[in-house]
Amino acid sequence: MFKHAFKTLIISTLMFSSTAAMAEMEKTYRWRLAETWPKDFPVFGYTVKSMAQRVKVMSNDRLVITIDSKNKHKAPLGIFDMVRAGQYQMGHSASYYWKGKDLNTMFFTTRPFGMTATEQYAWFYYGGGMELMQKTYQPYGLLSFPGGNTGNQMGGWFRKEINSVEDLKGLKMRIPGFAGEVISKLGASPVNIPAGELYTALERNTIDALEWVGPSLDLRMGFQKVAPFYYTGWHEPATELQFLINEKAFNTLPKDLQEILVIAMRASAYDMYAQSMHENAINLEKIHKEHPEIQIKTFPSNVMLKLQQANDELIEQFKKSDPLTKEIIESQEHYQGIARPWTRISDQTYLEISQ
Template sequence: MKSLKITSLVAAAAVTISAFSLPASAADRVYKLKMAETWSSNFPIFGDAPRNMARIAESMSNGRLKITIDSSNKHKAPLGIFDMVRSGQYDMGHSASYYWKGKVPNTLYFTTMPFGMTTPEQYGWFYHGGGMELMQKTYQPLGLESYPGGNTGNQMGGWFQKEINGLEDLKGLKMRIPGFAGEVLAKLGAKPTNIASGELYTALERRTIDALEWVGPSLDLRMGFHKIAPYYYTGWHEPATELQFLVNARAMKKLPEDLREILRVSMKLASYDMYIQSYHESAENWVTMKTEYPNVEVKTFPKEVLAAMKKANDELLAEKAAADPLAKEILDSQAEYMEKVRVWTNISDRAYLDSIDSLDK
């Protein structure tokens, strides 16, 4: 599944955008943007999202907006997207906001949070609950604009060389895990690190790390982790992992208003399409994994481990909020929205699944 059939959506957006009046010279001019992505060339799903976006933007603009994409094997800096876009070396980037927490700590909250919102809940927060405004408030002082860039859905908790039976098993555990979840595990004695995707298999195989989390069946199967780590844990840390389209604000301002709107619509469409694609591929690959690799043991972390993770998470959130007014504003907004929306999730999706499951028991 490479892309969503969006003809009707594009047509509807084009009608809206046609309301912008353009001088004849502007209507004929072609604008070109350069994008850098964290992912290697031909990387599925993650790499499909920016290409979908570029294709949609060019089609909706009748060829007036063209976006070229450089993969990490060309620009050689998979975790350098933030700096390259901010400096103007590239006009746009496709990556994940939580990769920049070492540069601007408040950026990490816009990817996902442990024990946080599911994907539909998080999209509701972004587009209707004030999330987009808070994201721009974080990025605009840096000369950047940030937009949702595609969601993986709930991610698996990772591949482990050894079974996790209690808190002691986390002590000294070397694990590739980015974002806030890494801070949670560090508080419990683990040694989190972040490694680019192309280096993950080798690091796990050579025991440079003891465990890693990547995404889920949609992408993990092709990475081959099941060949070298027998334990596959369910998730807690990234219930709605949103990638990111990062845009240089100066580059955005150079576009006429109709192309700015086309770009925003294209990013939004491509992001939702990636969520659908990721969900589909996870379902397909899960069947393959269980059929062809039956020795993989799917585990859930023990209750005492999850409880300790949740306690550490809550303590860290309180520390972040106390130390930074903007962090407090973001975290309060997320907490308030989740408290409200989770009531509906429980009486809709959760109640439906529980009632249907009960019929089979």
Template structure:
């Protein structure tokens, strides 16, 4: 290809235009690819505002309509249940454990088995860290309070919430505030203080609960395999390197933004009531999660392979987390 004729790709993201950190991250990724390739590969970004299908990114990349996507893997559980495991799982691995599992514990190979069936390769696209349990209009004092809820909560956590009696509603990020305001939902989880405060949820739902459902919430880049294979080898390496840099930068920006905004809550938002779920609720959620994981494992095949891989890796990694980070923090 002539040096003066760049290769042009398009990336579809689930996020609304201008969403801090997440959408910023994909734009910074594209800019890095442009710089590293000396303009030989140009990636344009279409937000959900433009393509109008925030939950259509998987199909966009699968069909080649877009060469890339930036989203979260658990949004595709209705297409393939095995995609769930590559974002986060309730009561599962924290961020550092999840990255280690993906890169060194067999996660990348399992992701290739899952997404390879669709002509896609997925890569880590950042991590939101341990997410908060959500914003609630009313205080949760018992399991009965959960059973009366309509809540936006995606992924496997939605399955868990349904099993304990809640009603789960899946709503695109750009419509969350309106849904809460119009009583379409009674509660929602989004990310954490890094991104929640600017959404204004606290104006309607002042009870802010600590998390259980997304202990290490990984985003993803998806790449169409046919498009990737057509790239020269050096551009392939540039794309992979820029994705890894993007994942690193998004994760660190999230940690910083969580800290900054948590400090703001304490100083400037006295009306926000920080809560933890009662023991009765946590016990019910853990039991429901355990039963649902068991049901998944009974499917056998690749699903059981992924469950066992994550369980075994978490066993090893958590032993170290407990004796290192947790022991230090508990002092």
């Protein structure tokens, strides 16, 4: 009798614990993600979808992320606030959009004359970048992860040729953020205009120039029809998008789902860098074939030198604003200082000697 009761107790315990384990293993987490981009946006939007799909399959439907585009939530630049408030567990955007809230967020996207994408990924994952990014976002209860790289962005579409620093004086250009401040030091007038109005603004001479992304995303905007000079890049050498996660929501996930989410974001972010290369390549070919009138040019070296000087002055000012700002900038400068010599003797030299 006693033996029987004991056996029952063991069986019940086993059943209970395996039921509890099963309940945990079968528990479904339904998350919502808000992205800055419109519905079905190429490359950026694809990155988010691929991440969510991978999480769904890897978790056997235990973590299902639905995506709200800006058409739905109507707040493309509200991602930081919505994820912070827990209205969405996740977001996809770009860290430099939050520079008005916290200047330090700006440095985790890219910066004029900064690192290339590969140098920057090495800095994030092996050179202390991730730690500094988490230190920046931690006070807001947010976790931030690389969210996909566009590669080197083009310097923009210009209606007239830029032959000297004089040509920049008074130039009205859509160029937001850090780079806008750099060109304003050279006498240009940076303006910000919503994406939907850019083509008309350029066509009607409201602006003289604009930068957008690169061949991958520019052609569908139609800029090639109204601005014949397409300048190479200096201001966003490695624009990294961002996955934002509400830290409390992340902490509710079991360890396996946390890892699934982190690795899916990591793989999809890297993928976007490869996909950007692909889209840039096929659309540059399209420019050459279908728009032979477009002239691809690089600013003359004296213009580049002045831009770099203006940039250096701004960087020195930023360093004085806050100890963490100084720490981030110095970490990036140090890393670029050791990574660039390798980039020069490897890929740069190779590109110069090969056909």
